[in-house]
Amino acid sequence: MREVLEGSQAVARTVARCRPDVVCAYPISPQTHIVEALARAARTGALGSCEYINVESEFAAMSVSIGSSAAGARTYTATASQGLLFMTEAVYNAAGLGLPIVMTIANRAIGSPINIWNDHSDSLALRDSGWLQLFAVDNQEAADLHVIAFAAGEELGIPVMVCMDGFILTHASDVVDVVEQADVDAFLPPYRPQQVLDVDHPTTIGTMAGPETFTETRYLQHKRFLDAAAVVQSWSDRFREAFGREAGGLVHTYLPGTLDRDRTAPPPGADDTVVVAMGSVVGTLQDTLTALGDEPVRLLGIGTYRPFPAQALREAVGAARRVVVIDRALELGVGGVLTGDVRHALAGTGIAVHSVVAGLGGRPITQEVLTDVVRRGIAGQLGDLDFCDLRADALEEMNA
């Protein structure tokens, strides 16, 4: 049923319909509305026998999730920003143990200075943690991605972060069609863990590996992680067949003026500038390009950030003249984080990649700002690294 819902409510309802056994979370803005809704659902019996556990920290939230997932329970949590960093050790551990926990990241900046608003610094800081990272462009996709996350994660034995822009999506109301219970039940297989703590068939989980086996363990984890791209794509395809709309996948081209996927677009040619982005800014960019009219510029949205879809990106970029990455996270002393992945993927192609760091700590990325960036991109006026919308007056004041 299509209805106007806050992004967090749409996510909470979708997660509920995935029938989690255990939900464990610690409050942090802007993720709170999601877990509040799930707590209420658990209290009212809407989640069946699901256990909702209030804990003392994000570190505990992920650790409880590790325990419940290891015991064979479908497990969900949500966090953001400082919370994600606070649980970091356990985040890596969950991936190493092969536990398909699903975690919503309401993407938010990392302090200091403390800032509760949106950028991608948090989940991108954990890009090496061994979790899949799926990025949503709007509330509908944010909600739908959770179904795909449980399905793909459990098939792979890999945990999944579903990343949605904090406030911009979590707190925005939009028309959403939340998946129906019967449809999810038909779509999402029951969780069959690949390794589980079972009192009838006891195992030891989490042993120590010395120098003679550690590399091999990591190698196998890497191989499985690379294979994950195809699994994510496969579940995305199955989702489209089952629900009649797009969600998830690797790298996307869009039909003019919409966020509907264009599966038949020819790859960009030698005159084209390609703009690459991730998350809700993709929608603003699409509006920007529509308003610009008939310019030699194309938009690519990254749907899966980890594993990074390098092959799909190379194909989608084609023979483009240059690539402009709208980057929502900054690697200090280096540049845009996503840009690094894009440059790595396009190494050897000779295609120039320009990094534009934009919208840090919730600075609005307006159509006006993007119009300027895209125009400069087309004109070849962007450098290796530009900062969008830098306020000269603020810089002067802070340097004074």
Place this chain on the structure above:
Amino acid sequence: MTAVSIPFMQTGTLVVGNRLLDDDDRSVQARADRPSSLTKGHRACQGCAEALAARWVMDTAVDATGGKLMVANATGCLEVFSTLYPESAWKPAWIHSLFANAASVATGLAAANAARGRSDIRVLAQGGDGGTVDIGMASVSGMFERNDDVLYVCYDNGGYMNTGVQRSGSTPPAARTATTPIAGTRPGAPFGQGKFMPRIAMAHEIPYVATATVADLRDLEAKVRTAMSIHGARYLHVLVPCPLGWGSASHQSIALSRAAVQSGTFPVFEARAGELTAVTKIRERVDVEEYLRPQQRFAHLFKPGGEDALARVRAAAEANIRRYGLLDDEPRSRVQRQAQEQEARR
């Protein structure tokens, strides 16, 4: 307990393998079908009291649950010496995640069992003093205050022995560690620092808190059995001498545990809902010197200049004796006590 009347106190309840007792009264260790939850072949040091305590705890818990037991283990000696891939010394379903999160992982295990209606499966978490009183404190406290159905067992050897004997929040004052060396004007761990976790556990008013040592293994076993008969958060704190970290001979671990109790250094008690309910009285009081002298970590107390520190350690033991009422109102000699006990049996 339906003990057979025999005149030797040595064959009373304190003995491990008492074949004279009824099957039901025997130690789990005395039975042919003992679980051997922590099997041979692990890499613990000779004389490691943690390995001994863990085997008793685990075997009792396995026995009490009919084998329906899940275990979450913190990083530390116990984890390292038992599970170097591709080997494992553990028979029960066992998971190690991190140093600081054993209690939280255990909460997760219990939640998963509860969500799937498996109330027959019980959960035990265990770690050393570092993983419990220091880095794992928040996780343990969170599990306590939620009253999650977990028995948490802390094996307290008073330091970070796995990383080379550094000070923890459970290192006793004056003890030498690698980070509280015998140097300067106040050698060893500082006085006025450190914490005694059982009292912190009691402050949470959880259903059951107990302390134990490897000097009285039947008592340890009884406490695990009591703990497993209760639902909710439970805490068991076991003193486990560490020959490596304490600088003691490997054959002295039991004797040192006994001296810790009999000197008042380590109080053995039970508490329910925050109230002290049972105390193991000192049977044969010894001076703290009997506990301290065999340990190299306290050697400086018995050299010139160590007198004040020794006196403070002694005063702390006396404070324990007063606080927990560790002495009988009328202290008895060993001979008197034996005579009274024999009289009581008749």
